[in-house]
Amino acid sequence: MTRRTERLNHLIQIEISDMLRKHINDPRLNGLISVTEVEISNDLKNARVSISTLGDTLDRNEVLKGFNSAAGYMRRELAHRLNIRVTPELSFEFDDSIEHGVNLISLIDRVAAEDKKSGADGLKRSAKRK
Numbered sequence: 205m206t207r208r209t210e211r212l213n214h215l216i217q218i219e220i221s222d223m224l225r226k227h228i229n230d231p232r233l234n235g236l237i238s239v240t241e242v243e244i245s246n247d248l249k250n251a252r253v254s255i256s257t258l259g260d261t262l263d264r265n266e267v268l269k270g271f272n273s274a275a276g277y278m279r280r281e282l283a284h285r286l287n288i289r290v291t292p293e294l295s296f297e298f299d300d301s302i303e304h305g306v307n308l309i310s311l312i313d314r315v316a317a318e319d320k321k322s323g324a325d326g327l328k329r330s331a332k333r334k
Contacts, residue, residue, distance in 0.1 A: 282308030
């Protein structure tokens with residue numbers, strides 16, 4: 205990936221996030237939604253936007269419908285905001301990495317708590333033996 209495409213990916217990610225916060229009033233897109241990554245094709249005509257939601261309150265299908273409904277608006281806004289010759293077509297997909305991270309952290313916390321508890325029990329047992 206060239207430096208130009210990396211920079212363009214980052215700019216598109218920032219602009220879509222800004223549009224979500226300030227300009228898109230679709231109730232399907234009101235929850236905690238983050239744009240985790242944008243990957244533009246080599247010919248700059250297509251961009252895959254990875255999104256993530258936190259919590260179980262949002263239905264993924266409804267969120268995707270909301271994004272697909274707003275894709276035309278987002279593309280037009282990108283054309284106005286960015287000074288590029290071709291504005292890419294946007295396609296949206298879910299990124300589960302944040303959910304996996306939250307699950308992993310909870311597992312680590314649980315194991316740490318169990319280790320701490322069993323470690324404290326082990327100290328009590330060795331103190332009783334002396």
